[in-house]
Amino acid sequence: MTGRNEKIKSKMGKLIKNDFLASARVIPFFYLLLIAAMAAFLIGTKTNNNKLLAIGMAVSTVVSILLIFVTFFFVVYDFYKSLFTQQGYLSFSLPVTSRQLLGSKMIVYGLWMILSYVVFLGVIWYMSNYLQEDVIGEETMNTADVFLTMFNLPTKSQIIIYALYIIVFFFVLVLTFISMIYFSISASHMRAFQKANLVWAVVIFVALFILMTVAIELLEKAFVVNLIFYGDKNTPSIVFGYDNYAGTSFSLIPLIFFIVLNIVLFFLTADIMHKRINIK
Amino acid sequence: MSDIITVKNLSKSYGSNQVLNDVSFALESGQIIGLLGPNGSGKTSLMKIFTGLINDYSGEVLVDGTRPGPVSKSKVAYLPEKTYLANWMTADDAINYIADFYDDFDKAKAMRMLDRFQLPHKQKAKTMSKGQQEKLQLLLVMCRNAKIYILDEPMGGVDPAARDFILDAILKNRPEGSTILMSTHLIHDIEGCLDSIIMIGRGRLLMQGTVPQLRATGKTINEIFKEVFSSDWQE
Numbered sequence: 353m354t355g356r357n358e359k360i361k362s363k364m365g366k367l368i369k370n371d372f373l374a375s376a377r378v379i380p381f382f383y384l385l386l387i388a389a390m391a392a393f394l395i396g397t398k399t400n401n402n403k404l405l406a407i408g409m410a411v412s413t414v415v416s417i418l419l420i421f422v423t424f425f426f427v428v429y430d431f432y433k434s435l436f437t438q439q440g441y442l443s444f445s446l447p448v449t450s451r452q453l454l455g456s457k458m459i460v461y462g463l464w465m466i467l468s469y470v471v472f473l474g475v476i477w478y479m480s481n482y483l484q485e486d487v488i489g490e491e492t493m494n495t496a497d498v499f500l501t502m503f504n505l506p507t508k509s510q511i512i513i514y515a516l517y518i519i520v521f522f523f524v525l526v527l528t529f530i531s532m533i534y535f536s537i538s539a540s541h542m543r544a545f546q547k548a549n550l551v552w553a554v555v556i557f558v559a560l561f562i563l564m565t566v567a568i569e570l571l572e573k574a575f576v577v578n579l580i581f582y583g584d585k586n587t588p589s590i591v592f593g594y595d596n597y598a599g600t601s602f603s604l605i606p607l608i609f610f611i612v613l614n615i616v617l618f619f620l621t622a623d624i625m626h627k628r629i630n631i632k
Numbered sequence: 633m634s635d636i637i638t639v640k641n642l643s644k645s646y647g648s649n650q651v652l653n654d655v656s657f658a659l660e661s662g663q664i665i666g667l668l669g670p671n672g673s674g675k676t677s678l679m680k681i682f683t684g685l686i687n688d689y690s691g692e693v694l695v696d697g698t699r700p701g702p703v704s705k706s707k708v709a710y711l712p713e714k715t716y717l718a719n720w721m722t723a724d725d726a727i728n729y730i731a732d733f734y735d736d737f738d739k740a741k742a743m744r745m746l747d748r749f750q751l752p753h754k755q756k757a758k759t760m761s762k763g764q765q766e767k768l769q770l771l772l773v774m775c776r777n778a779k780i781y782i783l784d785e786p787m788g789g790v791d792p793a794a795r796d797f798i799l800d801a802i803l804k805n806r807p808e809g810s811t812i813l814m815s816t817h818l819i820h821d822i823e824g825c826l827d828s829i830i831m832i833g834r835g836r837l838l839m840q841g842t843v844p845q846l847r848a849t850g851k852t853i854n855e856i857f858k859e860v861f862s863s864d865w866q867e
Contacts, residue, residue, distance in 0.1 A: 369732070370729060370732065374718065377720055433718075434718065438714040438715060438716050439716055439717070439718055441710075441716035442716040442718075444684070444685050445685060445705060445708075446705065446733050447702045447705040447706035448702055448705075448733075449701070543646065543647065627687045627688050628688060630680070630688075631685060
């Protein structure tokens, strides 16, 4: 029995592979388009060809934005199509658990989604960097440095920790967004909502979003868990409850909440997929 | 012979519509079993329960000794009534996909059958005819060396020549000692190859027996079926 269970666990890798193959039919095309546009932009900068530079810059920006929307479309479409249409007969009869089916899609589409945001931010950062150097000029950058020093803003180490926090928070936020979509689609295919499942999927998503916003508000009022930099210290402290500190801080409640919400939604969605869905 | 599927007090309803009501029976291994019943009698629901596609039922179901789940799914080859291939899949993609998940899948045999069935390797499912898709799905199921084959209306909606082809493919490729549970309306076409039958209707088990036992009454299975269900069509 143990050997058989191990075989079932090893199927997770196969699921990820096949979900990746299914998703890799369209999405990479946009990355290739982006690479071509960026190449045009770089050639334009090197050869001082303003026309090529402008076209490369415009296409790169548009494609990087488009990439987010295309990825988002596939996040929703593939989940719906492979599990809740006739294709579900294939997916649900595989020798895997519903948690594995869901987990595989969360991993593959979570990574695609994060990649699309990272690429978008990278393109914007690169373009703005170019504009700063060549258009805004060195004087403006020096002025910004003076402002940073004048207002006693965080040190370099503090900024790195902030950045790390923001990256982690952002990844968790993307996964939460996907979890909410998958939960809404799955719940809308339960018998009670089956007749108008598209409408119900939207209603459930909006309701979940409102509940989530209210819950964060209430939790932030009820509990205080802050990451604080005391004075010039570069290592932050986690402080529970209010404290008379003199330093910069930010709340960890939203991050903790989103991690918990992700876990709860994952198990709820897998449970709905396992027990409450009857594919037509 | 031992029982490959056992069902105890199984009930399943969709809202107020009770499709299975306290049904109990056992299916012997190594047989070809016909699951017979009129439309809406719960045949597909029963098959979906055996294959783990429906899990909200009451009662106990054991498939080769385990509740329907990943372990039993690895022993069951299921051919649903619907075409389930993803639009982007070619025949080769579908074969690789199934080979990835089922250790008992014979990929070399699948490739040979693909040619024998005259199916194109690289054509996408969305551009295949319904007949081609059905052939491909049949191939995917029959190239497994499974313990149990659950076939939902495998000959539904096809012409008589195709019916013979499908039945032939099922019988020739069935591993020795395996069990086939097949639902159909075309009793006359498959009567000769069935070992036993199970009839369900009005949410209940109406009849179960071996074909020789039932034929000993002097009637064909088709005639018995008509007798059992004719009242459903009387005004």
